[in-house]
Amino acid sequence: MKFEVIQKSGGSRARLGRLFTPHGVVETPCFMPVGTSATVKAIFPKDLEEEGIKLILANAYHLLFRPGISVIKEFGGLHQFMGWDGAILTDSGGFQVFSLSPFCKIFPEGVRFKSPVDGSILMLTPERAIHAQMELGSDIVMSLDHCPPWPSKEKDLLEATRRTIQWAKRGKETWMQQQEKVFSNPSAPYSLFGIIQGGTDEKLRLYCSEELMKIGFDGYAIGGLSVGEPHEESLAVVETVSSFLDEKAPKYVMGMGQPWQIIQMVDLGIDLFDCVLPTRLARHGSAYVEEGIIHIKNARFRKDGSPLDSRCSCYACRKFSRGYIHHLLKSKEILGIMLLSMHNLLFYNRLMKEIRSFLAHGQWLDFLARWKDKKLTK
């Protein structure tokens, strides 16, 4: 078994689970810090581990160009390369090809695009995407999808969805053929997840979900959200798809992860989340706190002797003040970004611990009501 639901909340789809990976057991609902280029920006892996973070996300797309999959393979795989002993989920690159590569061209066999590093022409196929992630040694591999922009014409959306299904099928075949060859211990619970597309068209989303379940994956991701559509529409898609999907499999909503969004989606039965915001906002000088997001560069924090968040017990909050971090940011000191990155990631980690704790005690609805009162109106 690769995933088990430990406890379900009454009156909600929210659930507590455990995901088994070759690099440890991950408790869900879980937020994955994003380590795009084989690094969660500005933080030591040891500091993530110390805080109980078990699963991070990396991007096969970025690693294709730099340093190259074969280089990482020579280093003994991505875990070894980046000094991370926990589990890794890798994105296939579908989202990145379509959102970051202006010269991409789609063919039935895959997608052609220009390397942003050296301008060379590359072809990403569903087979190559699976191979690459297996060579990286990812604990959770994502199939290649076609992520359409928002808004898209009905016809384009249908085409992207059909292509996503086709590619998922070919990815699964590759996975089945390669698994014993590539993974030294084929009984270890490496996982392959399918990605559901279909824009904000709920019928297309259901169609895609159904086809992917026929192919059969270890988990299901909802991709193509948070690309500009109204939040209510994304939530509607998540609700529709989540209630349709196999309850025994883990469910992952990709790239959408403001704290209040996570809480809404946990309530809809989602188990996995990722988002670049905690580390990106840190680099922009912002901190997640109980009340929302504060901009530490603001002059009002210059003499503020309180910690970033008085509820937080992270190193940044135990030892340093808002005023000091303000000073560091004003002085363009890297330590300012390091402290904010640590705090923001641990803010998320604490949120997920709280969520799991309320779920474990059968008090999810209380937690949700508390948050709705305080936060969801914002």
Add this chain to the structure above:
Amino acid sequence: MKFEVIQKSGGSRARLGRLFTPHGVVETPCFMPVGTSATVKAIFPKDLEEEGIKLILANAYHLLFRPGISVIKEFGGLHQFMGWDGAILTDSGGFQVFSLSPFCKIFPEGVRFKSPVDGSILMLTPERAIHAQMELGSDIVMSLDHCPPWPSKEKDLLEATRRTIQWAKRGKETWMQQQEKVFSNPSAPYSLFGIIQGGTDEKLRLYCSEELMKIGFDGYAIGGLSVGEPHEESLAVVETVSSFLDEKAPKYVMGMGQPWQIIQMVDLGIDLFDCVLPTRLARHGSAYVEEGIIHIKNARFRKDGSPLDSRCSCYACRKFSRGYIHHLLKSKEILGIMLLSMHNLLFYNRLMKEIRSFLAHGQWLDFLARWKDKKLTK
């Protein structure tokens, strides 16, 4: 007693000592990581502490403008502000005023210059320099000196030396008047060091040393070196001054600290060192290793699976390869600078531990000979 010499090496001036500060005991010879703007760049204080680093340097000059001494005072002093529980030596700002402030003008009462932050006109006097450092709560306060450029005319050098002596006298008076008022526990061993100037003129250096010893300081620093003069001349100055100075006081050579320079100066009886190079070179992508300095961005490290330095047991070397750090630097990832900063600082720390260990075992000359064979020729 604020300083004790534990062991002297036969056939050399090298010595093992202990410096007592309100924030702990510092074993000497000691290298101080530089924390100019109240941060040792790109490293958490906890990681410095973990490796046994007890004393760092900060610059009163930089803190004058940002965030301002009064702000740090409001935060409870520099230790509290920057989350550092070890000892701090602060430079007075003399060197920085003369080297970083193009519009500085010298008067008998002090030096007038433009703030690099907001362009306002500031006056730094020997009294103000002492007050400022006492308000910061520095464990070791430096008197204000006039650091002349190299080369300087004989007349200018004499004038700068005389002024340095005058300022040292006024600084000491301020220190005596203020000590009980400012430090809550006047019996705690806060220290005031004098700075010896005189360029490469050995007679002037001796004159300055003699006058400063008459005033009486807890320790003596040799300033105004490493400003462009040939290394042989700096060493000659260090040798002359070190053999003249009171053997009971700690001796500090400011701002000159390549590993082989440190070894040469330990041999001349110097106890304290500082240098920005370990962290500055880290930001430029370079690492200190047994064989010298290597530039990790160089293409030859792309597939290098070995640690930065196979002799090193720091976190960067235990968990990461040169190839990974190469990748981080190429990807402009902050983690690359973090790992190199940690390694370089710990390279220095290990060097100092080795030096102290050889001194403790009465084997300094063996250590020196080994280094001369291998390194000092470079």
